[in-house]
Structure formats: structure tokens, C-alpha cells
Amino acid sequence: MAEMMFWEAVRRAHDEEMERDPLVICMGEDIGVVGGTYKATTGLYDKYGPERVIDTPICENSYTGLGIGASFLGVRPIIEIMSVNFSWLALDQIANTAAKVRYMSGGQLTAPCVVRSPGGTAHQLGAQHSGRMEKVFMGIAGLRVVTPSNPRQAYGLIKSAVRCDDPVFINEHEIMYNMKGEVPDEEYFHPLEGSEVAREGRDVSLFGYNVSVHWCLQAAEILAREHGIEAEVVDLYALSPLDRAGIRRSVARTHHALIAEEAEPAVGVGAEVMAILDEECFYELDAPPVRVSAATVPIPYNHTLEKAAIPNAGDIVAAVRKMLGR
Amino acid sequence: MDVADKKRLLREMLFARRFEERCYEAYVERKIGGFLHLYPGEEACVHGVMEAARPGFDYVITGYRDHVHAMKCGADPRKVMAELYGKETGSSKGRGGSMHIFDVEHRFMGGYALVGGPFPLAAGMAKAVQMKGGEEIVICFLGDAANNQGTFHESLNMAALWKLPVLYVCENNLYGIGTRIDRSTAIVDQYKRVCGYGIPSAQEDGQDVEKVYAAARIAVEHVRSRQGPYFLELLTYRYRGHSMSDSNAYRPKEEERMWSKRDPIIMLRDRLIEAGELTREDFQDMDTEILDYIEDEIIAYAESSPEPKPEELERYVLAENDPWVHGGRH
Numbered sequence: 001m002a003e004m005m006f007w008e009a010v011r012r013a014h015d016e017e018m019e020r021d022p023l024v025i026c027m028g029e030d031i032g033v034v035g036g037t038y039k040a041t042t043g044l045y046d047k048y049g050p051e052r053v054i055d056t057p058i059c060e061n062s063y064t065g066l067g068i069g070a071s072f073l074g075v076r077p078i079i080e081i082m083s084v085n086f087s088w089l090a091l092d093q094i095a096n097t098a099a100k101v102r103y104m105s106g107g108q109l110t111a112p113c114v115v116r117s118p119g120g121t122a123h124q125l126g127a128q129h130s131g132r133m134e135k136v137f138m139g140i141a142g143l144r145v146v147t148p149s150n151p152r153q154a155y156g157l158i159k160s161a162v163r164c165d166d167p168v169f170i171n172e173h174e175i176m177y178n179m180k181g182e183v184p185d186e187e188y189f190h191p192l193e194g195s196e197v198a199r200e201g202r203d204v205s206l207f208g209y210n211v212s213v214h215w216c217l218q219a220a221e222i223l224a225r226e227h228g229i230e231a232e233v234v235d236l237y238a239l240s241p242l243d244r245a246g247i248r249r250s251v252a253r254t255h256h257a258l259i260a261e262e263a264e265p266a267v268g269v270g271a272e273v274m275a276i277l278d279e280e281c282f283y284e285l286d287a288p289p290v291r292v293s294a295a296t297v298p299i300p301y302n303h304t305l306e307k308a309a310i311p312n313a314g315d316i317v318a319a320v321r322k323m324l325g326r
Numbered sequence: 327m328d329v330a331d332k333k334r335l336l337r338e339m340l341f342a343r344r345f346e347e348r349c350y351e352a353y354v355e356r357k358i359g360g361f362l363h364l365y366p367g368e369e370a371c372v373h374g375v376m377e378a379a380r381p382g383f384d385y386v387i388t389g390y391r392d393h394v395h396a397m398k399c400g401a402d403p404r405k406v407m408a409e410l411y412g413k414e415t416g417s418s419k420g421r422g423g424s425m426h427i428f429d430v431e432h433r434f435m436g437g438y439a440l441v442g443g444p445f446p447l448a449a450g451m452a453k454a455v456q457m458k459g460g461e462e463i464v465i466c467f468l469g470d471a472a473n474n475q476g477t478f479h480e481s482l483n484m485a486a487l488w489k490l491p492v493l494y495v496c497e498n499n500l501y502g503i504g505t506r507i508d509r510s511t512a513i514v515d516q517y518k519r520v521c522g523y524g525i526p527s528a529q530e531d532g533q534d535v536e537k538v539y540a541a542a543r544i545a546v547e548h549v550r551s552r553q554g555p556y557f558l559e560l561l562t563y564r565y566r567g568h569s570m571s572d573s574n575a576y577r578p579k580e581e582e583r584m585w586s587k588r589d590p591i592i593m594l595r596d597r598l599i600e601a602g603e604l605t606r607e608d609f610q611d612m613d614t615e616i617l618d619y620i621e622d623e624i625i626a627y628a629e630s631s632p633e634p635k636p637e638e639l640e641r642y643v644l645a646e647n648d649p650w651v652h653g654g655r656h
């Protein structure tokens with residue numbers, strides 16, 4: 001296993017899939033000559049040429065639609081949208097075409113495309129560059145949504161997503177591209193469904209995804225060290241479909257549940273997990289489950305205010321202590 | 327086009343007219359639900375263009391006014407009607423409806439309900455054809471009002487930039503629902519709008535199938551010989567309301583009268599009669615035969631077909647048994 005940065009893992013997945021299959025292409029704004037805003041496609045333009053590593057004009061909905069149309073005829077596009085904030089513009093083609101075409105054609109036509117986009121709050125990018133849109137995508141039938149929390153997942157999820165016949169939205173995070181982690185040396189395909197136990201524990205289940213997995217892991221350390229509480233951290237890398245069985249399994253061990261999310265609480269991942277807890281394992285719970293979410297505000301520019309808007313490990317620790325009365 | 331071709335086209339267009347009129351009746355009888363957009367008046371557009379192309383080989387995509395386009399590509403009319411009836415035997419197994427006819431086997435790549443949605447999809451299919459190196463072209467039929475969507479400009483820009491083999495056909499029937507083109511669109515001549523992208527274009531009478539055919543031959547040849555995209559505007563008129571819920575009250579009666587004199591079917595019929603290639607009786611027989619066929623074969627098929635099963639409600643949402651969902655393991 002070699003350590004590599006998140007962006008290197010993303011790049012490696014592109015490179016291997018493009019090397020293997022001449023119908024795999026990638027497209028997006030500044031991904032070619034420039035190599036991508038987060039370096040995720042560096043060098044691919046020189047290696048595969050402008051026909052397969054496509055610098056698109058700035059027209060998110062139509063270049064996404066173009067990728068979807070190409071996927072109808074067997075091309076496997078990896079479509080990058082520079083920031084999830086811009087993916088609102090591409091929602092028409094993602095939601096109305098890619099996600100629905102299999103169904104409304106009675107299974108005749110599919111859109112096996114991958115749309116990758118980084119989001120989340122980075123460092124003082126302001127209200128229009130700090131969006132968290134996973135809640136929007138995970139509510140669309142016919143679309144798979146995954147979100148990697150480390151380089152291994154980033155690599156393996158792209159590999160599986162490219163080969164899967166369904167459209168897959170991959171929600172990345174702007175602050176994670178320089179994060180290091182181990183990635184298998186041999187080819188690795190991460191499942192597009194399920195969840196991973198990132199840390200075992202018996203007292204409480206902390207559910208996280210993407211960046212909030214890291215807050216949960218930090219919180220679990222503090223809880224163990226300072227409060228004698230053993231938290232289990234469950235990484236919900238698949239947001240649609242969500243792993244109901246995995247959620248139930250963990251709560252059956254710990255009987256306590258918390259879900260941490262970087263987005264505002266309304267109609268979000270936390271709300272969905274709460275509903276699943278209610279439907280799947282209500283009688284396993286020894287205390288009401290808790291959501292730790294962002295404040296319901298457009299993300300402010302000011303550094304102190306920005307930090308105040310987003311939850312952190314300390315918030316999770318406090319919520320767990322309150323839940324357990326310790 | 328020789329006489330045999332013209333007679334065949336006359337029959338095809340008359341069939342399309344009668345098929346759509348029968349849909350109207352079935353809608354009134356509540357056999358067909360939802361939105362229903364009919365094509366009478368515009369038949370020469372798809373028939374003339376596809377006559378110059380290769381139906382079943384070239385990829386075709388369009389909006390929601392899609393029944394006739396699907397059938398011209400080779401879709402079985404019985405399955406199209408069964409789709410309108412919402413039956414399991416329908417072209418989309420009853421999951422699509424009037425606005426979502428698909429027949430991928432005949433390369434009819436669908437009807438789409440979002441105005442302007444197919445523009446980029448057509449460009450994308452053309453990108454795939456370009457990569458794979460086939461001889462196919464992609465033909466996208468959309469209305470005049472769709473050209474005010476961002477996707478029109480965005481897609482034509484990319485199609486021109488990358489020289490994609492796509493023919494955009496604008497069926498300009500002068501209205502987007504009830505809004506006449508000069509009330510929605512700064513430049514009424516649609517073919518002029520693509521010059522900003524360096525795309526060659528033409529405007530033609532969309533009621534005369536022979537003229538459409540001649541203009542389409544140039545367009546198709548341009549795209550097929552890999553010179554890049556082309557834009558063909560056809561001036562036409564729909565004889566019914568926009569959809570079934572539309573009373574048509576916004577259109578001046580004089581305008582409707584004027585266009586009814588330019589009925590594409592009557593024009594071709596009279597031309598053949600004048601040339602001594604057809605008699606009124608021939609036409610009458612053709613019509614009777616078509617009406618019988620629609621009733622005995624098409625409607626009977628749709629009526630007697632089974633409904634989809636509620637147990638299969640969730641089929642076709644996602645791929646079935648895709649190994650990559652589990653990381654390549656079964």
C-alpha cells in the first residue's frame with residue numbers, strides 16, 4: 001500500500017480507466033490544459049489528447065447533457081463540475097435526463113455517466129462557493145450518490161462508478177484534495193452501496209460521511225481519552241441508496257446514535273438517517289438520536305463566523321456526553 | 327424522388343395524420359391520459375428530412391411531440407399506441423407515455439419533455455459517433471420556442487467547436503403553446519440565429535415535402551461528410567392545439583385558414599393527381615385501408631394488451647445485478 005494524496009488517487013482512477021477503455025473520456029472546465037482546479041486530471045491531456053480530455057466551455061447544464069448523450073451510445077464520460085455550487089445549473093440534465101431515462105424508456109436506454117464535483121465549506125470562499133448539495137442529489141430516484149472520505153475510497157469509487165451502468169454522482173470535498181491516505185497498489189473497486197465501520201466501539205454510533213467522518217473520528221478519540229466512552233464511527237460513503245442494514249447493525253451494538261453533517265439540517269442526510277433509525281431500529285435505541293448539523297445560514301465570509309456555522313468534533317463530543325449523561 | 331417514393335410518402339403522411347387523429351379520439355374517450363401533443367399539419371417536416379437520411383441507422387431525438395418521429399424511424403405503431411394506453415406492451419412498457427416514446431433498436435433515442443433538453447443530448451450522441459468513427463449522423467428535431475433556452479446556444483456552440491455530426495431541425499410552427507414567435511423571440515427567422523456559431527443553415531417551406539427533402543439532402547450531406555453541424559429551419563403549422571388542454575383561441579382564424587390551404591398531404595396528393603399518377607379513388611382507398619388498419623391492428627392491440635404489474639413498479643430505476651455496485655464481485 002502506498003500513501004497518496006486524495007487528488008492523486010482521483011487522477012490515478014481516471015488514468016487507469018482511460019488507459020483500459022478508449023471510450024472513457026473526461027470533461028469539464030479547465031481540466032485539460034490546466035489539469036483541473038484541484039490537479040485531479042493533471043497530465044491526462046498530454047497523454048490522451050483533447051478528444052478524450054475535454055476542456056469544456058462554461059455551460060454546466062449543456063456539457064453535462066453532452067456527456068449524458070454520449071453515454072447513451074457507450075461512451076463512459078467522467079464529467080467534472082468545478083464546484084457543486086455550479087451543479088445547480090446542471091440539475092436539469094442530471095435529474096431529468098440521466099436519472100430518469102432508464103425508467104421512462106422501459107429499460108431501453110441508460111446513461112452510464114459519472115459526475116464528480118467538489119463542494120463543502122473550504123476557507124472563506126463565501127456564500128456562493130460553500131454549498132453542500134448532497135441532499136439534493138440523494139433525493140433523485142435513478143441516480144446513485146457516493147461521497148469519499150479518503151483517497152482509497154476516492155480511487156475505488158471512481159473505478160466502480162465508471163464501470164457501473166447507472167449514473168453516479170460523486171460528491172468530493174474541496175479541503176480534502178491534499179489529504180494523504182493509503183491506497184492499494186493493485187486495482188481496487190470500492191462498492192457503490194453499503195457503509196464502512198471506520199472505528200469500532202460499543203457505547204454510541206457516530207454516523208458521518210465525507211468530511212464529517214473525520215470530525216467523528218476526532219470526537220471518538222477525545223471521548224475515549226477523556227471520558228471513557230467508546231464510540232463507533234460509521235462512514236456512510238453511499239448516500240443513495242443509504243445503507244439501512246449497516247445503520248441498524250451498528251445501533252444494535254451501541255443502542256445510541258448521532259449523525260454529523262456539514263449541511264443545514266432541513267431535508268438532509270441527518271434527517272434521512274433519523275427516519276431510518278425510526279423505521280429500522282427504534283426499539284434498539286436507549287436515548288433519542290441526535291443530529292449535529294450546520295447553522296441554517298448562507299456561509300459567511302468572515303473566518304470566525306464561518307467556523308461558527310459549521311459543526312466540529314467538539315460539538316459531537318458535547319452532544320454525545322449529553323446523550324449518555326457522562 | 328421517383329413516383330413510387332412520392333406515393334409511399336403520401337401514404338406515410340396520411341397514416342401519421344390518421345394515427346394522430348385516432349389518438350385524439352382515444353384521449354377524449356379517456357383511454358390516453360396525461361399530456362398529448364399531436365403532429366397534424368407538420369407531417370412533411372419529419373418525413374422530408376428522414377427521407378434524406380437513413381431511418382433506423384441515423385440517431386434521432388426530439389421533444390414531446392414525438393409519435394410520428396418514432397414511427398418514421400421504424401417504431402411499430404402498435405407499440406406506440408400501446409404506450410399511449412400505458413400498457414406493458416408499449417414501446418416504453420407503459421412507463422413513459424406520449425412524451426417519452428423510445429425505440430432504441432431503431433435508433434429513435436427518445437422523446438423528452440423539457441423544452442430544449444435534447445439539444446445537448448444530440449451533441450453528445452454525435453460526440454460518441456465521432457469517437458467511434460461510424461457513418462451515422464444525429465438528427466435533433468425541436469420546436470421554434472426551444473431556441474430560447476440556454477441549451478440551444480450552449481449546445482450549438484459546442485457542436486460547432488468540436489465539429490460534431492449533428493443536424494438540428496427546427497420545426498417552426500410559429501408558436502410556443504400560445505405565445506406567437508414575434509412576442510417571444512427577437513429574431514423571428516430562426517436560421518439566422520446560428521450564424522453566431524458559424525453553423526451553416528437554411529430556411530425552407532415545411533409544408534412541401536419535396537422541398538423539405540431537397541433542403542434536407544444538402545443538410546444531411548453536409549453533416550454526413552463530417553463538415554460539422556447544420557441547422558435547418560422548416561416553416562410549418564400545427565392544425566390542433568398545442569396539447570389536448572389547449573383551445574387554440576389565441577390564433578387568428580384567418581391565419582389558420584391560410585395554413586389549412588397549405589396542408590402537406592393535400593398538396594402532395596393534388597400534385598400526384600395533376601401528374602396523372604394518382605386518382606381520387608386511389609387516395610380514398612388508401613385512406614380507408616389506413617383507417618381499417620389503425621382500428622383492426624393498432625387500436626385492437628393497444629386495447630387487448632395487459633397493464634404493467636404493480637409488483638414491477640420499481641423495475642428500471644437502476645441497473646439490475648450490476649456487479650460494479652459491489653465492487654466487481656457478484
Ligand SMILES: Cc1ncc(C[n+]2csc(CCOP(=O)(O)OP(=O)(O)O)c2C)c(N)n1
Binds near residue numbers: 391439442
Ligand atoms: C423547460 C420547460 N419549460 C416549459 C415547458 C412547458 N412547455 C411545453 S411545450 C412548450 C412550448 C414549446 O414550443 P416549441 O418549442 O415551439 O414546440 P412546439 O410545441 O410548438 O412543437 C412549453 C412552454 C416545458 N415542458 N419545459
Ligand SMILES: [Mg+2]
Binds near residue numbers: 470471498499500501
Ligand atoms: Mg412551436
